[in-house]
Amino acid sequence: MKRVDERDTMFARVGYEKGTKAYEDYYRKNPDKKAIDDSIRTRPHLCSEGTMTYNALNSPMAGAAFDFLGDIKHLCEGPVNPEKVEGNTKIITKRIKGLAKKYGANLVGITELKDYHFYTHRGRHAEDYGQQVQLDHKYGIVFAVEMDKDMINRGPMIAEVIETSKCYVDAAIIGMILSYYIRSLGYEARNHMDANYLLMPVLVAKDAGLGEIGRNTILTTKEYGSRIRLGVVTTNLELEIDDPISFGLEDFCRLCKNCGLTCPSQSISNETEKETNGNLNWVIDQETCYIKWRYLGTDCGMCISSCPFSQEMESIKNIDTFEGNDALIADVLSEFRKKYGKRPFVPGNPDWLR
Incomplete structure (x- = not known):
């Protein structure tokens, strides 16, 4: 796998202020990102006045x-x-x-x-x-x-x-x-x-x-x-290591697509498979995702809640692996959609926030 430069991450880019060394250096090397990043910096910050969810x-x-x-x-x-x-x-x-x-x-x-x-x-x-x-x-x-x-x-x-x-x-x-x-x-x-x-x-x-x-x-x-x-x-303390695990998530995500379908900015790939950074994996469009965050005033979380694994579904917890079992995945997705629709949503605030 190729290593990632933190300077290219959205959280780093939006922090570069005009006139600073970081700003001049980064956009000299990455002029294609300057316009969209300058636009994002004009928007209200997360949890700030002017965002959709702001509460003083x-x-x-x-x-x-x-x-x-x-x-x-x-x-x-x-x-x-x-x-x-x-x-x-x-x-x-x-x-x-x-x-x-x-x-x-x-x-x-x-x-x-x-x-x-x-x-x-x-x-x-x-x-x-x-x-x-x-x-x-x-x-x-x-x-x-x-x-x-x-x-x-x-x-x-x-x-x-x-x-x-x-x-x-x-x-x-x-x-x-x-x-x-x-x-x-x-x-x-x-x-x-x-x-x-x-x-x-x-x-x-x-x-x-x-x-x-x-x-x-x-x-x-x-x-x-x-x-x-x-x-x-x-x-550098010597420790015992753990082995990676697999429960067939790649096969599950290939069929599920819930997060991509519910993403309000359509930033998550709906493709069956995608190669990125030298590996078979899906990608998100970090610019459109983060722009939506700045509009909402929160880090959204809809892709998290729409994931069947994030909910309390025994049909998921009791299965060792979904690898190669499309019929089983379809059954789980059917159960999820009957129970939650596109995704679970709890309206209103908890009592202590009202």
Whole structure:
């Protein structure tokens, strides 16, 4: 797989301000992206006045979460205890996974890091724009935090982004505790959290056996579908690794297409299959997706709620694999559509937001 440059991601691009070094450098190299990015920057930000879902009392809840994450991102790296604590690899792996779950992780896996997991260059912040990513950590500890189903099923309303931002905080805290703990044992560790990733959590999670990548390009797990947020801690502490898993998601997504059919910006491919970045995979149009976010004022979430794996369907949970079984997939999709229509939707806010 080819490595990705973080400067090309939508979240990085929309942060480049006119007159800055990053802006001049990026659009000199990528003039084809300048017009659309300049247009996006004129739109209201997520959770801001002028967006469709804006509420003066409720919208700042998500903004507060992201402000907090920005304030703690400098803690992702820190000093390492000069005295190493030696331990059995099997036991320390058990401790790491147990600690992650104690702090709220629903799923935890470990993989040996590969070159393609990492970005080539950083792009989110002016202070490290264009910096080459060079990290020699051997292992990635990746964990998933479940997002509340009823909150996500309210997407694209404001309750959805309150939930996603809350789970970014949850994942960040878990990563902080793990990285602080590992460094106290005398080993390097770095927390990769919202707006401070050196790698792509989805790829790490796939290789660590948490799930597979679905048509919406989000990691999809058997337990929670794509209704999760991910965090990663990298380290040179020796750990036992997990194997990737397969439950036939590629075959399921090939027939399902729910996320593509319900996407309000039609940003998700409805093709049967698609090759991208040297791999068989689906793609999304990140520009049209993000433009819709800026219009809505939330990160939408409709592709998450429309995924049958994201809902509580026993016909999915009890099946080992869908690989090569089109008839079984058709039965599940029929059940889903009878129960939810195009997708589940919970109208209105929960009591505490009314």
